[in-house]
Amino acid sequence: MARYKAIISYTEMLQQEGVSLQRGMNFRIKPNYSIILMSVRRGAPYNDRWHDDTGLLEYEGHDEPKKGDIDPKTINQPLRNSNGNLTENGKFYEAAMAYKNKNVSPEEIQVYEKISRGIWCDQGRFELIDAIIAHDGKRNVFRFFMQPTQSSHRNELFLKQTRIIPTQVKVEVWKRDHGSCVICGSKENLHFDHDIPYSKGGSSITEKNVRLLCAKHNLSKSDKIMGYVPWIAGVASFLLARGA
Numbered sequence: 001m002a003r004y005k006a007i008i009s010y011t012e013m014l015q016q017e018g019v020s021l022q023r024g025m026n027f028r029i030k031p032n033y034s035i036i037l038m039s040v041r042r043g044a045p046y047n048d049r050w051h052d053d054t055g056l057l058e059y060e061g062h063d064e065p066k067k068g069d070i071d072p073k074t075i076n077q078p079l080r081n082s083n084g085n086l087t088e089n090g091k092f093y094e095a096a097m098a099y100k101n102k103n104v105s106p107e108e109i110q111v112y113e114k115i116s117r118g119i120w121c122d123q124g125r126f127e128l129i130d131a132i133i134a135h136d137g138k139r140n141v142f143r144f145f146m147q148p149t150q151s152s153h154r155n156e157l158f159l160k161q162t163r164i165i166p167t168q169v170k171v172e173v174w175k176r177d178h179g180s181c182v183i184c185g186s187k188e189n190l191h192f193d194h195d196i197p198y199s200k201g202g203s204s205i206t207e208k209n210v211r212l213l214c215a216k217h218n219l220s221k222s223d224k225i226m227g228y229v230p231w232i233a234g235v236a237s238f239l240l241a242r243g244a
């Protein structure tokens, strides 16, 4: 359980998956799931984004590899490569279409988000539910839509809350807490932890109500939060009823 939203190094990420990740899109690199690497940091190579209201991840497809003088950012992202095989874009696109049109179960995707150099966040599993080829004014790019898996994990609620911490906040918290647990100083198995936003009478998440905790201290916190579930559900339905 503790693996979700865990902060890990690049090396730990590779060890966890037991594969080498040479690129951002890795269709079925594992027998039962795919792996993507993403980032919403300034200067990130692709335009990925989190939809904080729904937890949906919108992920951009990848460019043609650079050849000669042509800037890959000026040409259409490829569906197939020169020998006619599907690119990673093509494989993910076909999987999304199979889910949408043929009632095939959605492709499961493990998502890792880059927070800083060598620092990654394990965002857990998502399902690929849609894809489009969009014209951005200059060229065609792929946009993939992934939703958090509808799993029955007992900490799913906790997980949903932590997924919506904006990346900029994660980066600031990481710096402020010097990459270590604020309770014991451990640098192992760290997680982002935040107060239930409603307790402050609002839903905004800033670095003030987020901190770094090791797995041990995060787990004791998590059990406490689970005790509040009925209360949170009550607040949520109240807000829904108000149309907030």
Ligand SMILES: [Zn+2]
Pocket (backbone or CB within 6 Å): 181, 182, 183, 184, 185, 186, 213, 214, 215, 216, 217
């Ligand atoms: Zn600790």
